Amino acid sequence: MPTPHSLGATVFGAGRYLVRTAGSMAADVASAAVRTGEVVGGLVSGTAATPGTVRLTVLILSDEHGVPLLHPAQLEPALARADAVLTDGAGVRVRHVGTHVITEPAPTTALNPRANKLLLLDEALGRTDFYHRQLKYVEDTGSVTDVVGRPITAIVVRDIAGRTTGCSLGISADWVVVQAGLFDTERPHEYDETVLVHELGHALNLPHHPSSDNLMYYSSSPPEHVRGTGLNAVQRAVINANRHVVPGVRR
Ligand SMILES: [Zn+2]
Numbered sequence: 001m002p003t004p005h006s007l008g009a010t011v012f013g014a015g016r017y018l019v020r021t022a023g024s025m026a027a028d029v030a031s032a033a034v035r036t037g038e039v040v041g042g043l044v045s046g047t048a049a050t051p052g053t054v055r056l057t058v059l060i061l062s063d064e065h066g067v068p069l070l071h072p073a074q075l076e077p078a079l080a081r082a083d084a085v086l087t088d089g090a091g092v093r094v095r096h097v098g099t100h101v102i103t104e105p106a107p108t109t110a111l112n113p114r115a116n117k118l119l120l121l122d123e124a125l126g127r128t129d130f131y132h133r134q135l136k137y138v139e140d141t142g143s144v145t146d147v148v149g150r151p152i153t154a155i156v157v158r159d160i161a162g163r164t165t166g167c168s169l170g171i172s173a174d175w176v177v178v179q180a181g182l183f184d185t186e187r188p189h190e191y192d193e194t195v196l197v198h199e200l201g202h203a204l205n206l207p208h209h210p211s212s213d214n215l216m217y218y219s220s221s222p223p224e225h226v227r228g229t230g231l232n233a234v235q236r237a238v239i240n241a242n243r244h245v246v247p248g249v250r251r
Contacts, residue, residue, distance in 0.1 A: 049248035052092040052240055055151035056082070056200070058099040059134050060180075061106040061158070069111075069156055069180040072099040078183055081229075082197035085215060089231030090239040091248060094200070097151060102134055111157055113177055115164040123169065131155055135175060149246040152203045154196060156180050166195040168202035174244075176203050192222045194229055204242045206235055 058075060062068045083094040110130040113119055122128050135153055153175040160167055160179050168176040176199040181190030194215065201216050209216040213228035216235065220227040231239070239245060 049250050052245045052248045053095055054092055054245050055095050055097045057097055057151050057153045060101045060156045062103050064105050066105045068101050069158055070183055074183045078193045078196045081193040085197045085229040090236045092245055112159045113157055114161045115167045119167055120169055148243050152244055154178050166199040168199045170202050171205045188223045192220055194220055194227050204239050
């Protein structure tokens with residue numbers, strides 16, 4: 001596996017670099033409407049429609065020494081899993097529009113955030129300013145246009161407090177945090193492809209679900225007891241009604 005430093009040649013002036021996925025510059029709405037072979041039949045309405053689309057941007061923080069927490073390629077299995085889970089379960093594609101590696105050393109408070117209500121408190125008190133400065137950069141580069149279809153940003157951090165490995169403020173925020181170990185195959189007791197899409201579920205307004213077969217089950221314990229990725233009809237409807245999702249088109 002390449003080390004983060006191997007991408008050093010692509011670092012440019014602003015102290016960060018951007019990895020764009022092929023085709024991500026195309027208009028997502030238009031491309032979703034014209035794609036063939038991706039029709040999801042009757043998941044919500046009972047009539048065939050093209051998939052909806054939710055766009056996802058990733059920010060990878062760097063530690064106090066400026067070493068990125070992950071190589072962007074390490075995200076790919078979890079990104080593919082997120083797309084598969086929401087496509088199969090809700091008729092919504094997850095389009096990864098870019099990964100920004102923030103090479104500016106992050107403060108320890110940003111690398112090791114608190115979770116849940118404490119993270120919400122930190123947000124209210126302005127303790128998440130480092131995230132917002134980076135999110136502002138994403139907006140300034142034109143990745144974000146409107147309220148409807150507004151992308152969700154996943155921020156890769158080092159260690160979330162307690163046993164939490166991912167955290168979302170639900171519909172309160174357009175960003176979620178996920179711990180770097182989730183994407184590191186050399187850490188089998190942390191590696192878990194379900195957490196990113198679980199946090200996307202929260203950002204799309206889904207609460208927890210009591211079944212361990214469900215994507216929104218509160219707990220997941222790799223390697224043996226990873227949560228399932230099922231979604232029920234109500235969850236599908238909530239996802240499709242969400243402001244982050246550009247709806248599919250009836251055919
Ligand atoms: Zn959760």
